[in-house]
Amino acid sequence: xxxxxxxxxxxxxxxxxxxxxxxxxxxxxxxxxxxxxxxxxxxxxxxxxxxxxxxxxxxxxxxxxxxxxxxxxxxxxxxxxxxxxxxxxxxxxxxxxxxxxxxxxxxxxxxxxxxxxxxxxxxxxxxxxxxxxxxxxxxxxxxxxxxxxxxxxxxxxxxxxxxxxxxxxxxxxxxxxxxxxxxxxxxxxxxxxxxxxxxxxxxxxxxxxxxxxxxxxxxxxxxxxxxxxxxxxxxxxxxxxxxxxxxxxxxxxxxxxxxxxxxxxxxxxxxxxxxxxxxxxxxxxxxxxxxxxxxxxxxxxxxxxxxxxxxxxxxxxxxxxxxxxxxxxxxxxxxxxxxxxxxxxxxxxxxxxxxxxxxxxxxxxxxxxxxxxxxxxxxxxxxxxxxxxxx
Ligand code: PLP
Numbered sequence: 001x002x003x004x005x006x007x008x009x010x011x012x013x014x015x016x017x018x019x020x021x022x023x024x025x026x027x028x029x030x031x032x033x034x035x036x037x038x039x040x041x042x043x044x045x046x047x048x049x050x051x052x053x054x055x056x057x058x059x060x061x062x063x064x065x066x067x068x069x070x071x072x073x074x075x076x077x078x079x080x081x082x083x084x085x086x087x088x089x090x091x092x093x094x095x096x097x098x099x100x101x102x103x104x105x106x107x108x109x110x111x112x113x114x115x116x117x118x119x120x121x122x123x124x125x126x127x128x129x130x131x132x133x134x135x136x137x138x139x140x141x142x143x144x145x146x147x148x149x150x151x152x153x154x155x156x157x158x159x160x161x162x163x164x165x166x167x168x169x170x171x172x173x174x175x176x177x178x179x180x181x182x183x184x185x186x187x188x189x190x191x192x193x194x195x196x197x198x199x200x201x202x203x204x205x206x207x208x209x210x211x212x213x214x215x216x217x218x219x220x221x222x223x224x225x226x227x228x229x230x231x232x233x234x235x236x237x238x239x240x241x242x243x244x245x246x247x248x249x250x251x252x253x254x255x256x257x258x259x260x261x262x263x264x265x266x267x268x269x270x271x272x273x274x275x276x277x278x279x280x281x282x283x284x285x286x287x288x289x290x291x292x293x294x295x296x297x298x299x300x301x302x303x304x305x306x307x308x309x310x311x312x313x314x315x316x317x318x319x320x321x322x323x324x325x326x327x328x329x330x331x332x333x334x335x336x337x338x339x340x341x342x343x344x345x346x347x348x349x350x351x352x353x354x355x356x357x358x359x360x361x362x363x364x365x366x367x368x369x370x371x372x373x374x375x376x377x378x379x380x381x382x383x384x385x386x387x388x389x390x391x
Contacts, residue, residue, distance in 0.1 A: 007073065007189060008257040014069050028247045029053075029061045057235055062243040066250045067219070070209070073188040073253070075195045076221035080234050081246055085184060085204025086112050087239025088218035092180055092200055093117075095233035096226070097148055099125035104142040105151035106134045108159065108361050110182065110204075111349070117151075132360070136167035143175055152181040152193065155297070158309050158345055158369040159362050160185075160284045162293025165300055169197035178226070184208070184336070189260035190303045199223055200230075207336025208306075211252040211259055215245045259338065259374055263306030266380060267372040271308050273381045279318075279391040281311040281366070307335060309369045316365040318391040319344045323368055325387035328379050335371035340380055343369045366391075 002015045019026045034053040036042040045054035053059055067079040082088040093116060097103060105117050107130040117128040129142040139150055150172040154163040165181060172179040180200045181193035187208035193201050200222035203209060210217060218239070220230065241249075264287075271285035286297035287304030297304055312318050322344075323331050329340040333349060343349050346365045350358055355365075372380065 010072050011256050012254050026065050028244055030243050032056050057240045060243050063246040066246040070219050071221050074221045075192050077224040078227035079221035081241045082218040082239040083241045084216050085218035088202040088220040089113050091234050092220050095230040097126050101126050101148040102144045102146040103128045103149045104139055107132055108156050109153045134161045134163040139168050147177050150179050155185045162286050162297045164296050165193050165196040185307050189257050191301045205249045210249045213337035215248040217241050217245050217249050262374040264303035266377045267306045267308050269377045274310050279313050279388040284309045306372045311364050312366040312391045314391050316346045319366040320347045321390040322387045325390040328383040338374050340373035341371040
């Protein structure tokens with residue numbers, strides 16, 4: 001029956017069924033270990049045979065409920081939840097690649113993923129080509145016989161560039177490689193890369209899935225054979241999600257559809273208002289028809305998401321003045337929560353990158369990244385309009 005359910009019904013009810021004692025809210029199994037009655041039973045559980053649980057780093061019923069829910073919403077066969085988004089990304093990348101392999105990824109990905117590709121992988125004899133544009137042609141030009149993963153992040157950070165997921169998937173599969181997508185910015189409500197053919201999707205569940213800036217979590221979801229191959233790596237690297245944190249993400253997911261509708265609507269309204277402001281040079285939002293990725297985003301996304309970035313006139317000092325003048329939006333890293341969060345990359349998150357490299361990555365000095373929350377949109381428009389006077 002759940003196959004025919006809409007997104008919100010699936011987000012709330014999962015695949016149906018009841019919890020222990022017919023509890024409406026799932027129980028939190030805050031335990032590290034599980035008793036078994038015979039040594040044979042324990043030995044079987046340790047190698048994933050038989051019914052039941054063994055040790056929370058192996059698996060936990062609360063975490064399993066979250067994994068099933070995300071697999072259902074993303075259209076995946078299996079999922080493994082992790083203690084952070086980077087826990088999921090590191091496990092997928094290090095678990096699927098081996099010495100001699102090659103990966104292609106955009107230069108502009110989430111910073112820690114970028115560091116994994118550029119600094120950690122070479123230490124294991126794995127090469128990464130980081131491409132400056134995110135179109136299929138750029139991926140194709142970077143292919144090598146050893147290419148094993150094409151890594152996608154769309155919309156990406158901080159310019160909201162859009163990649164044609166189905167196009168990169170076709171390229172990857174034609175080359176005998178895998179397509180791995182970070183779907184954090186879009187959320188499973190707005191976009192399902194697995195349905196477009198991707199092999200594995202990763203999320204920072206810290207963002208929209210949790211949704212309230214109160215839990216750090218991650219998840220990988222996709223083909224069962226790949227997830228089963230990743231499971232031993234996950235257990236050895238050990239980025240385990242605490243069961244209570246799993247429960248918080250599961251609770252957040254119940255309102256994901258509602259929240260995303262509001263994030264999508266607020267971001268579009270704010271993007272339009274900012275685009276019309278005299279102190280604004282440019283707004284990057286895939287929902288605006290002038291955004292270069294608008295057509296592809298329209299095809300592959302259900303909504304354009306809650307993330308946008310805006311270039312204010314006056315360079316680095318003006319950007320800093322504007323973010324400090326905001327009264328409703330909060331100056332804080334991270335994204336995807338109910339509060340509007342703002343960062344100014346040139347003076348904070350990307351301050352360690354030389355100005356020339358920032359420019360190469362398209363991070364202009366006056367660029368402000370906004371994770372548009374679900375507040376009343378008039379208050380957000382007022383806040384930004386007022387703050388822009390400080391530019
Ligand atoms: N992927 C994206 C797109 C992100 O923005 C982030 C964090 O900001 C991550 C992954 C990493 O997630 P976490 O902080 O949960 O490790």
